[in-house]
Amino acid sequence: MSTPVLQVRGLTTRFRTDRGELTAVDDVSFDVGRGETVAIVGESGSGKSVTALSILRLIPSPPGRIAAGEVIFENRNLLELDNASIRDIRGNKIAMIFQEPMSSLNPSLTVGIQVAEPINEHRRTPWAAALEKAAELISRVRIPDAQSRLASFPHQYSGGMRQRIMIAMSLGCAPSLIIADEPTTALDVTVQAQILDLLKQITQESGTALMLITHDLGVVARYADRVIVMYGGRIVETAPARELYKKPRHPYTVGLLTSVPRLDGDTRRRLIPIDGQPPDLARLPAGCAFAPRCRAAVARCHHERPKLEPVSPTHQKACFANAELVVQ
Amino acid sequence: MQNSLSSEVRADARVSATDEVLRVSDLKVHFPIMSGVLFKHEIATVKAVDGVSFALNRGETLGLVGESGCGKSTTGLAVLRMLTPTAGRILFEGADIAKHDAAAMRAVRRRMQMVYQDPYGSLNPRMTVRDIILEPLEVHGLADDRAAARARVDELLRLVGLLPDMADRYPHEFSGGQRQRIGIARALALEPTLIVCDEPVSALDVSIQAQVVNLFMDLQERLGLTYLFIAHDLAVVRHISDRIAVMYLGRIVEIARRDELYARPLHPYTQALLAAVPVADPEVEAARPRMIVTGEVPSALRPPPGCRFHTRCPSAMPVCKTIDPELTDLSNGRAVACHLHAPVRG
Ligand SMILES: Nc1ncnc2c1ncn2[C@@H]1O[C@H](COP(=O)(O)OP(=O)(O)OP(=O)(O)O)[C@@H](O)[C@H]1O
Ligand SMILES: Nc1ncnc2c1ncn2[C@@H]1O[C@H](COP(=O)(O)OP(=O)(O)O)[C@@H](O)[C@H]1O
Ligand code: SF4
Ligand code: SF4
Ligand SMILES: [Mg+2]
Ligand SMILES: [Mg+2]
Numbered sequence: 001m002s003t004p005v006l007q008v009r010g011l012t013t014r015f016r017t018d019r020g021e022l023t024a025v026d027d028v029s030f031d032v033g034r035g036e037t038v039a040i041v042g043e044s045g046s047g048k049s050v051t052a053l054s055i056l057r058l059i060p061s062p063p064g065r066i067a068a069g070e071v072i073f074e075n076r077n078l079l080e081l082d083n084a085s086i087r088d089i090r091g092n093k094i095a096m097i098f099q100e101p102m103s104s105l106n107p108s109l110t111v112g113i114q115v116a117e118p119i120n121e122h123r124r125t126p127w128a129a130a131l132e133k134a135a136e137l138i139s140r141v142r143i144p145d146a147q148s149r150l151a152s153f154p155h156q157y158s159g160g161m162r163q164r165i166m167i168a169m170s171l172g173c174a175p176s177l178i179i180a181d182e183p184t185t186a187l188d189v190t191v192q193a194q195i196l197d198l199l200k201q202i203t204q205e206s207g208t209a210l211m212l213i214t215h216d217l218g219v220v221a222r223y224a225d226r227v228i229v230m231y232g233g234r235i236v237e238t239a240p241a242r243e244l245y246k247k248p249r250h251p252y253t254v255g256l257l258t259s260v261p262r263l264d265g266d267t268r269r270r271l272i273p274i275d276g277q278p279p280d281l282a283r284l285p286a287g288c289a290f291a292p293r294c295r296a297a298v299a300r301c302h303h304e305r306p307k308l309e310p311v312s313p314t315h316q317k318a319c320f321a322n323a324e325l326v327v328q
Numbered sequence: 329m330q331n332s333l334s335s336e337v338r339a340d341a342r343v344s345a346t347d348e349v350l351r352v353s354d355l356k357v358h359f360p361i362m363s364g365v366l367f368k369h370e371i372a373t374v375k376a377v378d379g380v381s382f383a384l385n386r387g388e389t390l391g392l393v394g395e396s397g398c399g400k401s402t403t404g405l406a407v408l409r410m411l412t413p414t415a416g417r418i419l420f421e422g423a424d425i426a427k428h429d430a431a432a433m434r435a436v437r438r439r440m441q442m443v444y445q446d447p448y449g450s451l452n453p454r455m456t457v458r459d460i461i462l463e464p465l466e467v468h469g470l471a472d473d474r475a476a477a478r479a480r481v482d483e484l485l486r487l488v489g490l491l492p493d494m495a496d497r498y499p500h501e502f503s504g505g506q507r508q509r510i511g512i513a514r515a516l517a518l519e520p521t522l523i524v525c526d527e528p529v530s531a532l533d534v535s536i537q538a539q540v541v542n543l544f545m546d547l548q549e550r551l552g553l554t555y556l557f558i559a560h561d562l563a564v565v566r567h568i569s570d571r572i573a574v575m576y577l578g579r580i581v582e583i584a585r586r587d588e589l590y591a592r593p594l595h596p597y598t599q600a601l602l603a604a605v606p607v608a609d610p611e612v613e614a615a616r617p618r619m620i621v622t623g624e625v626p627s628a629l630r631p632p633p634g635c636r637f638h639t640r641c642p643s644a645m646p647v648c649k650t651i652d653p654e655l656t657d658l659s660n661g662r663a664v665a666c667h668l669h670a671p672v673r674g
Pocket of ligand 6 (some may be wrong): 400402639
């Protein structure tokens with residue numbers, strides 16, 4: 001395999017809160033291969049967005065700080081770059097797409113100018129040419145009548161169209177990585193399918209890697225090559241998508257898969273919920289963060305933290321239990 | 329009787345499992361859009377619900393699905409008469425409540441309750457859990473015996489899987505899933521026949537949704553409850569419903585028994601909706617044919633003429649642009665509003 005486009009090593013991000021300092025992302029390490037789609041799943045507060053924001057150095061500080069780690073992108077540690085250099089990477093080599101496109105678009109600038117701007121800025125392309133390129137990108141994300149659409153404002157677009165514009169913007173500088181944080185959570189299901197299909201197709205055509213953050217296991221199954229499961233700020237399991245669904249090895253992953261009804265599931269089967277509540281990061285248990293909810297927990301789990309260790313060359317889990325867990 | 333959820337009372341409710349609790353006929357809810365600074369005048373009408381009909385039997389769950397803005401919540405609110413319908417009939421336990429005034433509704437309201445989507449916004453933060461659950465009992469003058477009322481709150485908390493000693497805490501001390509349980513306990517306080525659940529698990533974490541879905545199903549079995557279950561998650565709806573109605577732009581486009589709808593959707597919109605939902609299994613996904621409809625739901629202010637889905641429908645025919653297909657009964661209690669399935673004559 002060629003060198004990964006992104007290597008995250010020991011990333012640790014903390015926030016100061018009135019309840020003390022909490023570790024939102026705790027010693028997280030993973031790679032994203034060239035052209036690969038990696039999904040990060042986990043429930044609310046598990047550290048998915050903070051991981052993405054840390055990679056791009058967008059953590060508000062204070063109250064946040066990146067306490068440790070390396071983010072290697074194209075042979076450079078992004079955490080050590082000066083502000084000008086990181087700004088040149090953001091929206092250029094690494095593009096971002098967020099859940100609420102309206103908050104990333106400027107309401108008072110035309111869509112054409114906003115799509116053309118990064119091309120003009122990062123690529124030093126004259127405005128006329130940048131606008132022409134913008135029209136091309138807008139039709140590439142299948143917005144009809146691109147040329148005349150350049151002059152409209154974001155509020156004249158629907159939610160799905162705005163997300164298409166975000167994709168067009170992200171493509172302007174031919175990035176090698178796109179980070180999409182819940183890009184379709186706010187959209188209707190038929191539009192969600194349109195947008196994710198578009199994103200997948202475009203990244204495939206251009207060999208762009210995609211880091212897709214979601215809590216929807218169906219979306220992961222449809223689009224991801226590899227999956228990272230987060231819980232309480234840590235990676236608890238990672239594997240190629242097919243392997244993760246077929247042979248999950250962490251009790252939390254198993255819990256997620258059995259607690260969610262499937263569109264093709266057996267309707268007579270009762271859902272098996274995960275007992276208890278998601279963890280409070282300010283009061284994490286001393287041992288495994290999942291221990292209070294885990295049916296497989298043994299004494300050791302309550303005072304010692306399991307490390308992420310390989311179960312196979314492509315599959316890792318952070319769990320003391322050895323038994324193979326089977327999803328019924 | 330208000331203090332017991334005695335199983336005998338409820339069991340006989342289940343015996344007569346076919347009696348009809350609710351029949352909604354040609355329900356319309358139109359909202360005027362007003363404009364003008366000094367003199368407000370109507371500039372347009374949103375036909376949020378525009379001719380919806382369905383029936384619900386005792387102990388049954390009807391799932392109501394569709395994309396945002398199609399009129400699911402408005403239908404639910406109108407059924408509970410939290411909104412005044414523009415037209416149509418709402419037969420609840422045999423009486424048409426569509427035109428009931430506030431006084432007449434008070435007596436009926438005990439028998440129909442709502443569980444909301446937002447477990448944060450729907451509970452008063454300044455009230456204890458006990459007061460929240462007692463409130464509906466007080467409104468109906470059923471909490472005068474304080475000791476009995478107390479016991480009733482304890483019983484309701486246990487029923488929804490909480491502990492009686494949680495009663496004196498405030499909502500902010502609870503998680504989303506627990507708050508949703510409190511909302512359910514409040515809805516159950518008056519022993520309703522019908523509960524309208526509007527997206528009751530959408531705001532919950534995935535690991536918590538199953539707890540609440542199981543609770544709804546257990547309560548239905550124990551208490552013989554009837555649910556109108558509104559949701560956009562088609563897998564959750566499939567799991568919990570006996571029958572499902574699919575809405576698009578203020579109309580029901582298809583209604584059918586659960587297994588038939590999912591195994592053989594007939595309306596092109598139902599087909600598109602089901603195809604859009606990914607299955608949580610990469611192998612199944614890789615083998616599944618993809619059918620993606622283009623475009624987005626048009627504005628409810630200006631629904632397309634003819635079939636409202638024709639602007640996105642891959643099977644649209646010339647007739648679809650001009651003639652609005654009626655919801656037509658097929659066999660097996662299934663009904664579809666599409667010219668492909670009930671060709672126009674002449
Ligand atoms: N600016 C901040 N100040 C304090 N704490 C923060 C801040 N941003 C995030 N956190 C905390 O960091 C933890 C991880 O948050 P993060 O946003 O990464 O979750 P997530 O996995 O993206 O969840 P969701 O699915 O809800 O988007 C949470 O406990 C959150 O409260
Ligand atoms: N009070 C109101 N005034 C004006 N329009 C409304 C009102 N309530 C709902 N609507 C409109 O009615 C339509 C249906 O809304 P709703 O029933 O909330 O949809 P759903 O629950 O299916 O998402 C939407 O177009 C919505 O904007
Ligand atoms: S380490 Fe122990 S508590 Fe944690 S997931 Fe594994 S078995 Fe459960
Ligand atoms: S009536 Fe015509 S446009 Fe409407 S769903 Fe049927 S085929 Fe499609
Ligand atoms: Mg997030
Ligand atoms: Mg709604």
